[in-house]
Amino acid sequence: MKLFAIIEDTFREAFARKTIIGFFSISSFFLLIALIAAIFITPGSIAMNGNAGQNVQVDLSTVPGVVQMIQLTLTGFLHFAAIFLSIFATASIIPNTMEKGSIDLLLSKPVSRDTILHGKFLGSISMVFLNVTYYVIGMWLIISIKTSFWNFGFLATVFPITFSFLVLFAAMMVLGIATRSSALTIILLYAFIYLVSPILQNRELIFFRFVENETIQSVITGVYYILPKPGDMSDLAGRLVMHQDIAWMPVWSSALFAIVMYAIAVLLFRKKDF
Numbered sequence: 001m002k003l004f005a006i007i008e009d010t011f012r013e014a015f016a017r018k019t020i021i022g023f024f025s026i027s028s029f030f031l032l033i034a035l036i037a038a039i040f041i042t043p044g045s046i047a048m049n050g051n052a053g054q055n056v057q058v059d060l061s062t063v064p065g066v067v068q069m070i071q072l073t074l075t076g077f078l079h080f081a082a083i084f085l086s087i088f089a090t091a092s093i094i095p096n097t098m099e100k101g102s103i104d105l106l107l108s109k110p111v112s113r114d115t116i117l118h119g120k121f122l123g124s125i126s127m128v129f130l131n132v133t134y135y136v137i138g139m140w141l142i143i144s145i146k147t148s149f150w151n152f153g154f155l156a157t158v159f160p161i162t163f164s165f166l167v168l169f170a171a172m173m174v175l176g177i178a179t180r181s182s183a184l185t186i187i188l189l190y191a192f193i194y195l196v197s198p199i200l201q202n203r204e205l206i207f208f209r210f211v212e213n214e215t216i217q218s219v220i221t222g223v224y225y226i227l228p229k230p231g232d233m234s235d236l237a238g239r240l241v242m243h244q245d246i247a248w249m250p251v252w253s254s255a256l257f258a259i260v261m262y263a264i265a266v267l268l269f270r271k272k273d274f
Contacts, residue, residue, distance in 0.1 A: 002111045006119020007126065010093065014127055019089045023127070026085065027135040034139055038146040064149045071154040072241045074139060079161050079234040082132050083193060086165050087172065090124045091185045094176030103274045117173070117269050121262070124169055129162045157237040160251075164233040167254045168193070170261035171228070177268045193230050200224040201231045228254045 014020045097103060097120055106116055136158050144150045168189060175185040199206055203220050211217060232250035239246050 002115050003119050003122070006106075006111070006116055007123040010120055010123025011127065013093070013096070014089075014123075017092075020127060020131075023085065023089065023131040024134070026081075027131055027138070031135065031138040031142070034142050038142050064151070067143060067147050067149045068151060068153075068242055071139075071143065071151060072238050075154070075157050075237050075241050076234060078132070078135065078157070079164065079230075079237055082128065082135075082161050083165055083168065083230060084190075086128045087168065087186060087189050087193075090128070090169065091172055091176070091189070092182035093120055093124055094173055095180045095182045095185075098177070098180055098272070098274065100274075107274065113269050114266060117266060121169070121173065125162065125166050128165050129158070132161050133158050151241065153240045153243050156240045160233050160237040160240070163251070163254075164228075164230050167228045167258040168230065170258040170265065173265035174261050174268065177265055177272060192227075197227070197229065197231055200227065201229065225253055226257065228257055 011020070097106070097116070107113075136155060140151075140154050143154075172185050172189060175188060176182065179185065200220070200223060203217075203224060207220055208217055211220075229250040232247075233254065236246055236250060
């Protein structure tokens with residue numbers, strides 16, 4: 001019950017800071033645009049750019065592949081937007097919890113530090129999961145009703161997107177506890193996700209063309225395997241949409257990273273002097 005109370009407190013804090021309202025409003029805005037487009041775009045045909053640079057007319061009601069391509073594009077956008085907004089919205093949760101007054105109030109209650117951290121973690125993940133689920137189900141219904149093609153693979157993208165955030169939030173907890181700075185946490189996470197991670201993911205094209213030393217290549221590859229892989233998780237979500245085989249390495253390696261980071265966060269929070 002104490003754990004659920006902390007989770008509830010996390011939601012109340014998000015409501016007070018308008019985080020959940022902002023999430024819901026942004027998702028609703030894009031769903032409204034999709035709904036308007038579905039109403040006014042006729043199901044007869046849609047112009048798509050072919051490989052030869054010509055517009056190819058395809059019937060949405062009879063070509064599931066076109067619907068999958070639309071959903072694949074939406075998945076890439078959703079993964080980028082969800083991670084970007086989620087980090088911005090939740091980076092302050094741990095630092096705010098550790099502020100004088102907030103932490104004193106929590107520690108004055110019969111609740112352990114571990115329970116506080118577990119509750120904040122589960123509350124943050126739940127908020128992101130619910131919002132991503134709301135958007136994906138809404139978009140899935142709009143597209144499916146419009147085209148009569150029900151691609152359940154698109155629904156499954158909720159899980160890799162949420163998992164991708166879970167892994168990153170574990171690192172955010174360590175940074176938040178160590179620095180008590182939400183701004184620094186946001187900067188470091190964005191730098192990793194949109195700069196370091198893409199370089200590591202495409203290391204063979206970027207580094208290995210110019211660095212032939214096998215030792216250096218092994219070190220770079222080792223760093224890639226150790227750190228989270230948001231780009232690979234985005235690709236995994238796309239494979240679910242297209243019903244393709246899934247590579248599980250990014251999942252288990254990212255999960256291992258999250259476990260290690262979470263353990264470090266728990267140890268730091270236990271020893272923190274408030």
